[in-house]
Amino acid sequence: MKKISQKFLLAGVLLAAIAVLTACGGQTPTESPKPAVEPTDAPEVVQPTEAPAMPELSGDPLRGGQLYDNWINALGVDTPEGDQPLWATQTSNTRTGKDTWRCKECHGWDYKGVDGAYGSGSHKTGFVGVTQAAGADANEILAMLKGSTNPDHDFSTVMDDQALTDLALFLSGYQFDASVFIQDKKAVGGDLASGQAIFEENCTDCHGPEGTAINWNNDANPNYIAFLALDNPLEFTHKARFGQPGVEKMPSLVDVGISDQEYADLLAYAQSLPTSSPVVEGGRLYDNWIKAMGADDMTDNQPLWATQTTNTRTGNDTWRCKECHGWDYKGADGRYGSGSHATGFTGVFAAKDKSADELLAALKGENHDFSSYLGEGQLNALVAFMQQAQDMATYINDDKTVNGDAAKGEVTYKAACASCHGEDGKALDFDDGEGKEYVGTLAADNPWEIFNKIAYGQPAAAMPAGINLGWTWQDILDILAYIQTLPIE
């Protein structure tokens, strides 16, 4: 009952807004008199007596929703110099640069500006919302975005006309009042089974069945689907409606055509998913915890480093678990038993059957104490990772061939990797100077390393972790076998 009456209220407000805007529209000088009717026109078209509307704008309002979120990322353009000019007229929000240009930063995820969630807190600017634009003539909104009411609100210098038109169409026709079913950050009346079906249909291919395959923050504070759904359900809903700026293939649920109630269902389900995923976080920390956590560079070598002389690396590398214990976790008994990475240090594979307490104690041991750099959560994640570490010898042969099916792997590679790495694997070059290093190069040189990256993801990159996509070890090997057929240079 309550919901219905609120909807009626909303509709009433909207109608009132439209009425006001129409009335204003009638007075504006831009409305030109009706043009003479062409004599050749078919006679049956009876023209209404009112002045004709401005030409109907055409464009993509869903793209407009992404532009509202972050037009710089959506368009892939450089951030303009300095802050948006209107920024200086407020002092409460202390962000600078790129953020000050985002529509959402001034007008909010709920489109209500100072009257909504951004009425207080660190995002507060005191600026108005844009809900008045809902139902308004897109031509008027477009003029406004070109500075008709305030020259400091002219975005035509940084975006082309089509982008501004898309924004106007979004504001006019695609705003959404989520306050009906998001209250105190919770989804009111969300149906979990319905939400799960929507999630599985549209999201799991990339985010995994539990929403943990992609971490879009670092591993000091991982952000998975559930994190954002709980932390900022309005932002979550906006992104579910329009997609993520710059991520071409993330769908728009407006496009898919789900009902208002189904957004509540999706949100409720997303909020029920896990907010951490210890094994994959541990895998990325083992790979490179400094990078994974966005920590400062180390100025000294790890204290145990001085007890060996064969590996001549210095600094950050000397702190990586993998540098001392190997990609196959077997230290001196495995791949790092010889070559430039040899240290002679022990592996951790044999310790996988030790208790969590024993492993934690090792991570806090003398000259092997990581507890001043890593939090309890990260140390536990490393333990969880080590306890399920795989015996690489069953998957990868000494001659670097792998026990996988390249034909199967090709299908998965094209679906899950090619969008970023390219069909031939050459879209991203990992080498930071001389030479080239593509996925193909790495698969040929070091299949043990790439096995880890496919399973656990890449530290500090929004690259999916295969095991959280629901892949088996065999699925991972199949991809690896296929990548070994890609060009190495």
Ligand code: HEC
């Ligand atoms: C730096 C803050 C800021 C940014 C960024 C910003 N605006 Fe605004 N916007 C304002 C302010 C302040 C107003 C109040 C009216 C004025 O001064 O013109 C306003 C007014 C509006 C209005 C009219 C609202 C009303 O009720 O009259 C619309 C529509 C609008 N903005 C849309 C946008 C869109 C779309 C973007 C992104 C391209 C955007 N704004 C970016 C600050 C901002």
Ligand code: HEC
């Ligand atoms: C084609 C792959 C793909 C699909 C399908 C997909 N996403 Fe995403 N999504 C991504 C990627 C990649 C990112 C991380 C982008 C980044 O780092 O900016 C992301 C990020 C997000 C974010 C976080 C954005 C942020 O910056 O805070 C949310 C929320 C999200 N997705 C929700 C969803 C929902 C809900 C669905 C299903 C309706 C979905 N995604 C489907 C690829 C996808």
Ligand code: HEC
């Ligand atoms: C500079 C080289 C070095 C780095 C970096 C390093 N370790 Fe070690 N680790 C050792 C050595 C040497 C030992 C064995 C002697 C000791 O415990 O002091 C060891 C022992 C261990 C053990 C105990 C093994 C057993 O059999 O009981 C575990 C577990 C372990 N390390 C995990 C890690 C993890 C996880 C990281 C990353 C956070 C890491 N290590 C980083 C050198 C290193």
Ligand code: HEC
């Ligand atoms: C959303 C984009 C994205 C997707 C999808 C993706 N990756 Fe990545 N990947 C990256 C980024 C970004 C890097 C980091 C590149 C760098 O550090 O220069 C990376 C790095 C890697 C690396 C490590 C390179 C190194 O030496 O540090 C490997 C291996 C890799 N990806 C394999 C894959 C495979 C296999 C898949 C599919 C299962 C995949 N990636 C899917 C974005 C992606």
